[in-house]
Amino acid sequence: MQSFKMLVGGTLVDGANSMDVINPATEEVLATCPRADTKQLDQAVAAAKAAFPAWSNTSIADRQRALNKMADKIEAHAADLSRLLTQEQGKPLDNAAAEIEGTVAWFRHFAAQDLEATVIEETEERRIEGQHRPLGVVAAITPWNFPIILMAFKIPPALLAGNTVVLKPAPTTPLSTLMFAELVHDLVPPGVLNVITDANDLGSALTAHPDVKKISFTGSTATGKKVMESAASGLKRFSLELGGNDACIVLDDVDPQTIAPTVFQHAFQNSGQVCIAIKRVYAPTSIYDELCDALGELARQAIVGDGLEQGTQFGPVQNKMQFEKVQGFLDDAEENGTIVAGGDVPEGPGYFIPPTIVRDIKDGTKLVDDEQFGPVLPIIEYSDAEDALAAANASPYGLGGSIWSNDIDRAYELASRMDSGTVWINNHTELSPGVPFAGAKQSGFGIELAAEGLAEFTQLHVVHVPLR
């Protein structure tokens, strides 16, 4: 069995304790990995703090080089990383490979950025410039759905800006992050990057640590609120990328057969465990039956299985707790709607739930109003697109959303009134490192990616320079 170590102060170390990591496709122990205690957490933060003065004084060219070297290292080990990611997370191998490929692209994107001071005002008398100074120790906390690429939303911009980092992955998917740590540990000075793993018990100690100056958190809205509380005492900077309940509003001019495969893919990729997956579909009466039938047919054809098996399109739900939670949504679907396809949970082993399409369900039910974060999709009938938009906007979440139409002007007008950080027209879930990503309402706070996301890892430092 492969062994895994944490990275603290430049050294690969065992945990004070250990814990088992389960393969969700087999429910067997995949590996035993380190579990840090609070002493090791303190050591990681102390190492990051000690490394900060020198790292923040390196040239940006040095830091760009380090990120490019990390990208090269990840790329060189892509096959091993992908396989491990599939085994711990459950996603099909080609999806895992795409996640690793995206991670490389994310690192390279940030390696190509700079943080030049901007001239705010320049006259004969004075120049006022905005410099971007690093913040100090960043706590980076990631969830279990995309452990590697969500790490790449944080680590490259944090390091590029001159911060040092303590990274903590989710306890059910720590292995690919630990492998990443081992691969890159000697590409930056000791303490610049630290990785610790826990059993869901160190997050609050990390975020509350007085030497942590910025928290970059991706996870659930409930935990995000706790992070916000921890940040308050030290008035720490923080960014929160949280849950969503993305609505897809289909307008009456589309051909349901044409859009169904794309809508299906954006709803069920990674078995629905995507923060910006389509989580509810609003369809007009005129094409409601046809769209439900087309999506139902796709669900029936879907190949669900172990992500390592060739041909698998959808893997298991990632962990037991989520598996049980999604079954609660299936119960709600049975009670409040009609299951068109899927719905039957096979006997184990494995946390498998087939793609499930639910019709005749309304707003006000658990499946429509809450974030299912799993492969169960409600389709809600509407007669007026304004009502569908109002229902979409009534959610406390506001991560993403989409409008589907052949009339781009009409779609654009509705899209502009959607209360979410991102809206796509005839698309969904597409992200790229140069496009800012933000959640509205209870889906988040702050921005990740692009120049705006990079700026969140810095303190704006305004310098007034007299010129005569």
Ligand code: NAD
């Ligand atoms: P979670 O909030 O349970 O856990 C996320 C991380 O926070 C884990 O590493 C966990 O160990 C850590 N954590 C737990 N308690 C903590 C605390 N008190 N303080 C600090 N950290 C703590 O979320 P999850 O179940 O791992 O992930 C699923 C959720 O994440 C979904 O709601 C999903 O929508 C959301 N998500 C959001 C985005 C986004 O970018 N908006 C992306 C992916 C996932």
